[in-house]
Amino acid sequence: MTHSLHRRGSTEDLREEIVFIFAPAKGITERGSGPKAKKFLEIMKARGAAHYGDDLTGNVLTLGHSRLVAAAHDITNIHAVFADVEKATEAFQDIVEEDMGVSVVVTGLFDVVHQCCQRTGTGFHTIEHSMGIWGRTEQLPSEQVLEIVTMCGHGLVSVNLVDQVARDVRVGRTTAQEATYEMARQCMCGIFNPVRAEKVLRRLAGE
Amino acid sequence: MKVDPDQCMGCGLCIPYCPVNSIADEGSVVSIDQEMCVECGVCKRSGVCPVDALVEPELAWPRVLRSLFSNPITVHPGTGVAGRGTEELKTNDVTDRFVLGEVGFGVELGRPNMGTSFRDLEKVSMKLAPLGVRFEPKNPVTFLMKDPKTGELQDDVRDERVLTAIIEFTVPESRTLNVLRVLEEVSDEISTVFSLDLINRMPEKGDPPVLAALKDRGYYLAPNGKVCVGIGRRGGEPR
Numbered sequence: 532m533t534h535s536l537h538r539r540g541s542t543e544d545l546r547e548e549i550v551f552i553f554a555p556a557k558g559i560t561e562r563g564s565g566p567k568a569k570k571f572l573e574i575m576k577a578r579g580a581a582h583y584g585d586d587l588t589g590n591v592l593t594l595g596h597s598r599l600v601a602a603a604h605d606i607t608n609i610h611a612v613f614a615d616v617e618k619a620t621e622a623f624q625d626i627v628e629e630d631m632g633v634s635v636v637v638t639g640l641f642d643v644v645h646q647c648c649q650r651t652g653t654g655f656h657t658i659e660h661s662m663g664i665w666g667r668t669e670q671l672p673s674e675q676v677l678e679i680v681t682m683c684g685h686g687l688v689s690v691n692l693v694d695q696v697a698r699d700v701r702v703g704r705t706t707a708q709e710a711t712y713e714m715a716r717q718c719m720c721g722i723f724n725p726v727r728a729e730k731v732l733r734r735l736a737g738e
Numbered sequence: 739m740k741v742d743p744d745q746c747m748g749c750g751l752c753i754p755y756c757p758v759n760s761i762a763d764e765g766s767v768v769s770i771d772q773e774m775c776v777e778c779g780v781c782k783r784s785g786v787c788p789v790d791a792l793v794e795p796e797l798a799w800p801r802v803l804r805s806l807f808s809n810p811i812t813v814h815p816g817t818g819v820a821g822r823g824t825e826e827l828k829t830n831d832v833t834d835r836f837v838l839g840e841v842g843f844g845v846e847l848g849r850p851n852m853g854t855s856f857r858d859l860e861k862v863s864m865k866l867a868p869l870g871v872r873f874e875p876k877n878p879v880t881f882l883m884k885d886p887k888t889g890e891l892q893d894d895v896r897d898e899r900v901l902t903a904i905i906e907f908t909v910p911e912s913r914t915l916n917v918l919r920v921l922e923e924v925s926d927e928i929s930t931v932f933s934l935d936l937i938n939r940m941p942e943k944g945d946p947p948v949l950a951a952l953k954d955r956g957y958y959l960a961p962n963g964k965v966c967v968g969i970g971r972r973g974g975e976p977r
Contacts, residue, residue: 534823536964537850537933545962556829559972586810627969634829634970640962648967655940656968657830659842660949661960662934665925670852680851685810686901687780690851691754717755717780719810 534684535610535638535722537661539677542640544730549619549647550638550722551575551626553609560633561605567631568603572596574629575611578622583611584721586685592725593716612682614726620647627651675735679728683718692717693735700736707733739775739782743767745791752781752792757901758853776853776901777804779811800895803856806878807900823904824876827937831970835874841914841948842937843871845905845921849933854903856882857896858928863889863905865924869916874906914948918957 535550553571555564568585575583576596584590588602603609613619619639626635637644641658648654664671671677672690679693680686696710705713711729746767753761753768760774761781782792797805805812826844827836836842845862848854859879867873867889873880884890909917921934936959938946952959 536935537846537960538962542961552828554825554828554970556825556832556970559829559832560970587813630969632969632971632973634831634966636828636964636966638962638964641965642961644965648965653967653969655965657827657836657937657939657966658946659827659964660936660938661963662936662952663958663960664850664931664933665921666928666931667852668931671850671931677850684849686757686808686849686851687778687810689755689757689759689780691756691759695754717784719783 534720535636536659537664537681537684538638539674539681540727540731544678544727545640546643547614547616548639548724548727549613549616549643551609551611551613551619551622552636552638554634554636555606555608556634557606563605564633565604565607567629567633568607568609569600570629570631571609571626572600572603574622574625575609578625579613579615579618580611580622581614581724581726582715582721583609584719585609586720589719590716590721592712592721608720610720610722612722612724614724616643616647620650623647624651627653675731678731679714679735682723682728684722685719687717687719688714688723693732697732697735700732700738707736707738739770739777739779740793740795741768741770742791742793745789747789747791749788751786751788752784755781755784755786757851758899774853774899775804776808776899777801778808778901779805800898803882803895803898804900807903824874824906826874826906827964827966829970830939830966831968832972836908836937836939838939838941839911840908840939841911841946842908842935843906843917844935844937846902846933846935847905847928848900848902848930850931852930853899853901854930855897855899856891856903858930859903859905860889860891860896861927862921862924862932863891865889865920866905866907866917869909869913869920871907871909871917874908877904877906879903879905911948914952915955
C-alpha cells in the first residue's frame with residue numbers, strides 16, 4: 532500500500548533517495564508481467580540499487596539476486612531503493628525505454644522526481660502526499676529513530692532494535708555496517724535504505 | 739506467536755525485534771503478551787532464536803486478522819494483495835480509481851510503529867462516514883464494516899490489534915477541509931497515532947488546486963511523496 536510514503540529525514544538526506552515500485556494491476560496488467568518483473572530486477576541490479584526485493588519473497592540482502600529473479604512471477608511487485616539520484620535516473624531511463632506497460636511509482640522529494648521525469652519524457656499522473664503523523668504523537672520515539680524505522684513502511688524494523696543496535700555500536704559490540712544489515716534484513720520488501728540508515732545510525736550512536 | 743517453554747532458554751535475543759514490544763523476559767524463559775502481539779512474524783523470521791522456540795500457531799477468526807494486516811507475506815483473500823493495503827495510486831494510470839475533482843485519503847492507524855486496535859480504528863471510521871466519504875471497497879478494512887454507510891465494524895473484530903490498518907476513501911475535493919476537521923477532532927479520542935495520506939490526480943496544467951488551499955491553512959504537506967508516473971497501459975502491451 533503506502534509503505535514508501537512516510538519516509539522521514541532532512542531534505543538534504545532525502546535528496547539522495549529514490550524508491551521505485553513496479554506494480555502490476557490485478558486483472559489488468561498482471562498477466563504476463565512475470566518476465567517484466569525479472570527484467571525490472573535486472574535493471575535494479577545493473578544500475579546499483581542500494582536494496583530491493585519483493586514482499587512475498589524477501590529482499591536481496593538475505594536471499595540474493597538470483598533467487599529473487601527466479602521467484603518473480605505474474606503478481607510480483609518489485610520494490611527498490613537507490614541512494615544516488617544519478618544512478619536512480621539511469622535506472623528510470625532504462626525502465627521507460629523497456630516500455631513494459633506496467634505501472635511504476637517513483638517516491639522521493641517531489642522536485643527530484645520531477646527532474647527524473649523530465650529527463651525521461653514522463654510526468655506526474657497521480658501524486659500522494661504525506662500529511663504527517665496525527666494523534667498520540669507524544670508517544671513516538673526520537674526523530675532520528677523515526678528516520679530509520681519509517682524506511683520500512685510495513686513497520687517491521689522495531690524501535691527497540693534501533694535502540695539496541697545504536698547502543699551496541701556505541702560500545703563497540705558491533706559495527707555500524709553490521710548493525711545496519713541487521714535492521715535492513717527485517718524489511719521484507721527491500722525498500723529500507725541501508726546507505727542512509729547507516730548514516731543516521733552513526734549519528735544516533737554518536738560516531 | 740507463542741513461545742515453546744520447553745525449548746526456550748530465556749536468552750532474550752528475540753525481545754528487541756518485536757515491533758510492538760510484546761515479548762517480556764520472565765527469567766528462565768520469555769513470554770509473549772497475546773493481547774499485544776500482532777502476529778507480524780518478525781521475531782521468528784529474524785532467526786535470532788538459537789533453539790527455534792518461537793511457534794506460529796494456526797490462527798482462527800478473528801485473531802487471523804492480526805496476521806492479515808501485520809504480516810506482509812500474508813495475502814488477504816478479499817483483496818488478493820499482500821498485507822493491509824490495496825493498489826491505491828500505484829496503478830491509477832490503468833485503474834482510474836482516483837479522478838479529477840476528487841481526493842483520496844488514507845488514514846493509517848498505528849503507523850509508525852505503535853500498532854492499533856480496531857476499536858480505535860472504528861472511532862475514526864464512524865466519524866468519517868457521516869461526511870459521505872466513499873470507503874474503498876477493495877480495502878481490507880472496508881471488508882470488516884457492517885455497513886460502509888456508518889463505518890461501524892463487526893462486533894467480533896474490535897479487540898483485535900494490528901501493526902497498521904488503513905481507512906481508505908475518496909471524497910469530492912470540496913469536502914477536503916471537512917474531512918481534516920473531523921480527523922483533528924478524533925485524533926484526541928484515540929490511543930494511538932495515524933499517518934495521513936492525500937492522493938490527487940494531476941490536472942493537465944499546474945498542481946491540484948486543493949494543495950494551495952491546504953498550504954494556506956497551515957496543513958503540513960511533506961516535500962517527499964509518491965508519484966504514479968503514468969507509464970502503465972491497460973493490457974500491458976507495448977506501445
